[in-house]
Amino acid sequence: MAYIHVDRAVKFFPREDGTEMLVLDGVSFDSKAYGITCLLGPSGCGKSTLLNVISGLERLDRGRVEIISNHRDTGARPPKLGYVFQDPRLLSWKRVEDNLIFALKGMKVPPSEWQERVHKYLDLVGLLEFRKQYPLYLSGGMRQRIGLARGLVVQPEVLLMDEPYSKLDQLTARKLREDTLSICALLKQTTLLVTHDVEEAAYMGDRIVVMSARPARVVDIFDNPFSALERNLDDVHFIEFKKKVLQTVLNLVKEEV
Amino acid sequence: MEKQDKALVVPGEAESFDREDAPVRPSRKAASRRKAAWDNSLRIGSIVAIFFIWWILSLIFPPTLIPKPWETLAEAGAIISTGNFFVEIGNTLRRVLVGFGLAMAVSIPLGILMGTLRRMESFFEPPVILGLTMPGLIWAVLMIMFFGLTETSAYAAVAITIFPMLTISIWQGTKSIDKDLIDMSNVFQATPVMKIVEVILPQLISHILAAIRYGLGLAWKVVVVVEMFGFSNGVGYQVVRGFNVFSMKTVLAWALTFLIVMILIEFGLIGWFERSVTRWRPRVEAWRR
Numbered sequence: 001m002a003y004i005h006v007d008r009a010v011k012f013f014p015r016e017d018g019t020e021m022l023v024l025d026g027v028s029f030d031s032k033a034y035g036i037t038c039l040l041g042p043s044g045c046g047k048s049t050l051l052n053v054i055s056g057l058e059r060l061d062r063g064r065v066e067i068i069s070n071h072r073d074t075g076a077r078p079p080k081l082g083y084v085f086q087d088p089r090l091l092s093w094k095r096v097e098d099n100l101i102f103a104l105k106g107m108k109v110p111p112s113e114w115q116e117r118v119h120k121y122l123d124l125v126g127l128l129e130f131r132k133q134y135p136l137y138l139s140g141g142m143r144q145r146i147g148l149a150r151g152l153v154v155q156p157e158v159l160l161m162d163e164p165y166s167k168l169d170q171l172t173a174r175k176l177r178e179d180t181l182s183i184c185a186l187l188k189q190t191t192l193l194v195t196h197d198v199e200e201a202a203y204m205g206d207r208i209v210v211m212s213a214r215p216a217r218v219v220d221i222f223d224n225p226f227s228a229l230e231r232n233l234d235d236v237h238f239i240e241f242k243k244k245v246l247q248t249v250l251n252l253v254k255e256e257v
Numbered sequence: 258m259e260k261q262d263k264a265l266v267v268p269g270e271a272e273s274f275d276r277e278d279a280p281v282r283p284s285r286k287a288a289s290r291r292k293a294a295w296d297n298s299l300r301i302g303s304i305v306a307i308f309f310i311w312w313i314l315s316l317i318f319p320p321t322l323i324p325k326p327w328e329t330l331a332e333a334g335a336i337i338s339t340g341n342f343f344v345e346i347g348n349t350l351r352r353v354l355v356g357f358g359l360a361m362a363v364s365i366p367l368g369i370l371m372g373t374l375r376r377m378e379s380f381f382e383p384p385v386i387l388g389l390t391m392p393g394l395i396w397a398v399l400m401i402m403f404f405g406l407t408e409t410s411a412y413a414a415v416a417i418t419i420f421p422m423l424t425i426s427i428w429q430g431t432k433s434i435d436k437d438l439i440d441m442s443n444v445f446q447a448t449p450v451m452k453i454v455e456v457i458l459p460q461l462i463s464h465i466l467a468a469i470r471y472g473l474g475l476a477w478k479v480v481v482v483v484e485m486f487g488f489s490n491g492v493g494y495q496v497v498r499g500f501n502v503f504s505m506k507t508v509l510a511w512a513l514t515f516l517i518v519m520i521l522i523e524f525g526l527i528g529w530f531e532r533s534v535t536r537w538r539p540r541v542e543a544w545r546r
């Protein structure tokens with residue numbers, strides 16, 4: 001079991017003129033364990049900054065971000081994280097399977113496990129037969145699937161996803177959302193998904209954390225009344241739920257203007 | 258034919274991973290064979306054109322100034338048929354390759370450091386830029402004065418002359434690498450060695466290949482100069498001998514034989530290396546309609 005605990009996170013960015021800009025203004029929430037938590041907010045609101053803090057690329061000025069896991073003594077070693085980027089960010093000169101091995105090698109997984117793991121996760125995303133292929137010969141959707149497999153193959157305590165569908169065409173994105181949802185449910189993967197798309201958040205999120213524009217605060221937190229496998233984009237009750245989330249976001253935008 | 262097949266795929270199933278292109282494979286292979294045949298005939302054509310221009314010039318000027326191309330080729334053939342040729346070429350080639358290897362061994366790490374660390378860049382930029390403006394001839398003179406007429410002076414002259422050019426190429430190449438991929442490797446906790454070998458170097462491959470080509474060309478120019486100064490073997494020495502008896506034919510024949518060796522290296526060795534390290538990259542087809 002693992003989840004993310006964010007406690008009154010504060011972060012400033014230096015401006016050109018030497019003053020500081022408040023980006024995160026006391027953000028607090030707990031993510032779901034075993035499920036997908038969506039960070040929903042307008043573009044540029046600091047969602048990605050929060051993701052960078054969680055992944056250790058940036059530090060908070062105040063507050064705490066913790067990954068709480070009962071598989072390890074907290075503080076004994078850094079948490080194991082997987083990351084899926086907006087672009088696939090694959091190494092084009094490596095075959096599909098070697099891209100996954102790159103992550104395994106970086107995370108110090110013993111080489112004896114590599115083949116088995118690569119096999120398992122490429123199979124999950126449906127690309128096993130392309131394991132010897134080079135990424136530039138594959139479609140954008142397939143490359144993003146490899147990105148997902150690479151995030152999962154390290155068997156992370158938390159999988160971080162930064163708007164992973166926003167560069168795909170609508171149909172490809174829809175199929176990949178469905179597949180991501182069922183894979184994460186199957187693996188009981190604790191996941192944090194950043195998005196600015198309300199429908200995506202309602203569909204993907206077991207919990208939806210709505211954030212305001214800069215400086216980012218948590219405005220509302222919704223728990224999805226539907227389990228991962230019973231969400232249907234055309235179902236009346238699901239649309240009701242989506243409208244509720246949408247209204248919260250719209251109110252936010254209204255205040256802005 | 259191929260396009261029609263694709264149009265039949267329902268958009269939502271474009272992500273189904275069957276390969277519908279299997280049946281069109283043979284014709285594609287034939288097309289690529291035709292393309293390769295074109296490429297080769299163009300290459301041969303350009304060489305034939307050079308010889309043609311040479312022949313025209315040899316009709317205008319007396320044979321002491323511009324000998325007939327086939328007479329020069331015959332002379333080159335005669336040079337090659339004496340066993341001495343391979344000794345001379347071997348000597349020159351060894352000087353080129355050792356000097357080149359030394360320069361490469363310093364340039365690749367230095368270029369990467371300069372491209373990734375601001376302080377290294379500030380410190381090494383002036384000497385590298387200055388070095389670029391220094392003529393190879395002066396390095397040759399300086400090295401012979403310092404080391405005497407030894408192999409070392411030839412190696413050192415080659416290495417120092419081409420080092421700034423190689424370094425600049427790799428330094429600029431490193432500055433243009435994809436920073437998102439570095440972020441990615443940090444997220445997956447790649448070690449510095451992994452980052453250099455698996456992320457940075459592959460992105461530099463076209464810069465390194467260009468540097469190898471320029472570098473080899475430059476190296477051979479310097480080596481000939483060094484050999485002319487008083488070495489008793491090598492292609493440069495043979496060229497000076499031809500000059501001393503004013504035999505244009507001998508000078509050109511030696512130059513020609515070495516060019517042939519360099520072309521074999523370029524198309525054979527470097528070409529093979531390039532193909533094997535860029536297999537992951539689909540060919541650019543900018544002008545296909």
